[in-house]
Amino acid sequence: MIIEAKFDSPWDRQNSMKKKIAIIEKIHSDGLELLKKNQDYEYELITDVSEENLIKKLPEFDACTLRVSKLNENILKHCPKIKVISRHGVGYDNVDLNYIKKKDISLLITATANAVAVAEHVIYMMLSISKSINQYDNEVRSGNFKKNASKIETLELFNKEILILGFGRIGKSLIKRCLGFDMKVKIFDPFVSEDMIKKFGGSKVESLDDGLKSCDYLSLHVPLTEKTKNMIDYSKLKTMKNTAIIINTSRGGIINEADLDKAINEKIIFGAGLDVFEKEPVDKNNPLIKNNKVLLSPHSATFTNECKSRMSLETTKNIIDFFENKIDKSMIVKI
Ligand SMILES: NC(=O)c1ccc[n+]([C@@H]2O[C@H](COP(=O)([O-])OP(=O)(O)OC[C@H]3O[C@@H](n4cnc5c(N)ncnc54)[C@H](O)[C@@H]3O)[C@@H](O)[C@H]2O)c1
Numbered sequence: 193m194i195i196e197a198k199f200d201s202p203w204d205r206q207n208s209m210k211k212k213i214a215i216i217e218k219i220h221s222d223g224l225e226l227l228k229k230n231q232d233y234e235y236e237l238i239t240d241v242s243e244e245n246l247i248k249k250l251p252e253f254d255a256c257t258l259r260v261s262k263l264n265e266n267i268l269k270h271c272p273k274i275k276v277i278s279r280h281g282v283g284y285d286n287v288d289l290n291y292i293k294k295k296d297i298s299l300l301i302t303a304t305a306n307a308v309a310v311a312e313h314v315i316y317m318m319l320s321i322s323k324s325i326n327q328y329d330n331e332v333r334s335g336n337f338k339k340n341a342s343k344i345e346t347l348e349l350f351n352k353e354i355l356i357l358g359f360g361r362i363g364k365s366l367i368k369r370c371l372g373f374d375m376k377v378k379i380f381d382p383f384v385s386e387d388m389i390k391k392f393g394g395s396k397v398e399s400l401d402d403g404l405k406s407c408d409y410l411s412l413h414v415p416l417t418e419k420t421k422n423m424i425d426y427s428k429l430k431t432m433k434n435t436a437i438i439i440n441t442s443r444g445g446i447i448n449e450a451d452l453d454k455a456i457n458e459k460i461i462f463g464a465g466l467d468v469f470e471k472e473p474v475d476k477n478n479p480l481i482k483n484n485k486v487l488l489s490p491h492s493a494t495f496t497n498e499c500k501s502r503m504s505l506e507t508t509k510n511i512i513d514f515f516e517n518k519i520d521k522s523m524i525v526k527i
Contacts, residue, residue, distance in 0.1 A: 210234045211515055213508070214249065214256035216241060219280055223257075223504030230512060243267055250274065255514070257507045258287070260472070260491075265291040276300060276514050280507045281494065282361065283443060285416045289527050299525040300510040303361065305502040306494045310441050311365035313493035314411050315373075317439045317465030318354075321487050322347040349373040355397070355407035357423075358414035358442070359384045366411060367392050378403050381414075404431050409439065416443035426451035429460055436461045441493045444469035453479045456486065467493045 213227060213235040227233045238249055241261035247270045250256065255276045256263075263277060265288045276298045277287060284299060292299060320326065324344045331340055354370050356363045359381035370377050377394040380403045389396045397403035400423075404410065410432070414420045424438070424447040438461060440447055449470050455461050463485035469478065472491055480486050494503060506523075513519040 211254045211511075212236070212252060213511055214238050214253040216246070216256050216261055217259040217280075219257060219259070219507060220500040220504035222501045223506075223508035226505060226508045226512070232515075233512065255511045257511070260286060262286045264288045268292065268295070268297070276511060278507050278510045278514075280503050282306060283415060284525055285443065293527045298514060299527065300507075300514060300519065300523045301525055302503045302506040302510070303520075303522045305506045306499050307361040307365035309496045309499035310362045310413075310493045311369055312496070313441055313467060313489070314366055314439050314465075315369050317441075317467075317487055317489075318349060318409055318411075318437065321437050321463055321465055322349060326487070349375055349409075351376070352408040353378060353406055354409040354411060355380060355403040356394070357381070357400070357403075357410065357412045359389060359392075359394075360413060362441075363413040364392060366413070367394050375409075378407065400428070401431060404428055406433070407436060408433065409437050411439045412442040412446055414442055414446060416445055420446050422446070422448045424448065424452075426455060429455035432461050434459055434461060437463050437465070439465040441467040444472065449478065449480055453483055456483055463487070465489075467491055 210231075211233050213233055215224065215235050215237045218237060218239065224235065227235045238245070243266065246263075246267045250267065250271045251273065253271070254273050255278065256274065257278045257280055259280045263286065268274070268288060268291050274297055277292065278300045279287070280302060282301045282303060284301065287299060289299075323346045327344050328341065331337070331344070351374060353376045355378045356366055357380050359379045363379065363381065367377050367379075371393050378397050379389045379394045380397050380400050386396045412424070414423070422445070426448070429451060438447065438452070452464060456463060465487040466480065467489045468491050471478075474481060474488075474490075481488060494500070510519060510523050
């Protein structure tokens with residue numbers, strides 16, 4: 193669906209100067225090529241994302257792309273020209289929403305680009321943990337081809353129950369893959385109807401506690417907000433099966449990390465796969481990185497070649513579509 197962008201007066205291509213786009217942090221070249229080919233835009237790559245440098249550089253730009261660095265009020269108040277921020281991704285907890293709402297700055301996301309890559313990452317983590325991939329690999333490399341192999345416990349996804357927490361773009365992409373493994377899929381998302389969940393082949397649980405009690409796998413796909421922060425803490429973990437495996441590719445902080453480490457060490461749950469952390473880059477002293485029941489990746493679920501290209505293209509195309517008043521509604525964050 194196409195909607196009008198928020199402008200006081202429509203952009204007049206004939207009389208306007210080129211729009212200046214700040215590319216905050218490097219993105220795949222495909223998105224930059226799109227801007228290069230379009231004579232109405234020019235861009236500059238900003239790699240120094242310190243607050244000081246952003247305050248110095250950003251005031252001259254009409255729009256910017258944004259990966260993981262923070263755009264807070266202190267930076268944005270120096271940017272009177274900025275009309276739109278185009279996130280390279282779908283989460284936007286790094287942008288000061290109150291401020292951009294006040295200043296009528298639009299926020300765009302790459303709504304269609306990354307769900308598949310994240311869903312595949314969840315499957316990879318579930319399989320890797322269940323099949324003890326790292327341990328087997330290690331055994332072969334250290335010359336123990338058969339010595340311990342039969343003692344290493346492994347599991348199948350077949351017939352297991354997964355609770356998908358949050359049934360948006362990624363949750364919907366994940367369910368198809370889980371059903372391909374003949375898993376039983378339960379969904380907890382109070383904002384999605386039972387009919388919709390049934391249509392996708394899942395069953396809706398009305399309370400998080402009900403879903404947690406019976407699941408073998410829990411995968412998180414909710415945004416980080418005041419409401420979802422620490423949504424999975426020790427009291428929730430204690431209600432889960434002691435064989436349960438948790439995958440978090442959503443945002444650090446939705447699971448309380450200290451509680452997760454404690455629950456794994458106390459064998460309250462079996463283990464976890466984490467792509468995201470409360471503090472990124474992850475702290476060297478974070479106990480989870482020493483916990484061998486935890487599989488880690490560096491917030492890299494979307495780092496497939498295909499996804500990097502799609503996200504970069506969608507990020508810059510969104511800016512062009514915005515200025516040309518043809519932005520798709522699904523790309524705009526309602527604040
Ligand atoms: N690891 C990565 O690289 C990576 C990549 C993309 C997205 N993400 C994260 O994944 C999150 C989900 O992405 P998406 O594209 O599926 O988002 P989405 O907005 O399409 O879906 C989020 C879903 O969560 C539901 N929800 C919100 N609050 C809830 C609550 N309290 N309880 C249950 N459900 C709730 C919403 O109803 C919605 O259906 C993003 O917010 C982002 O933080 C991480």
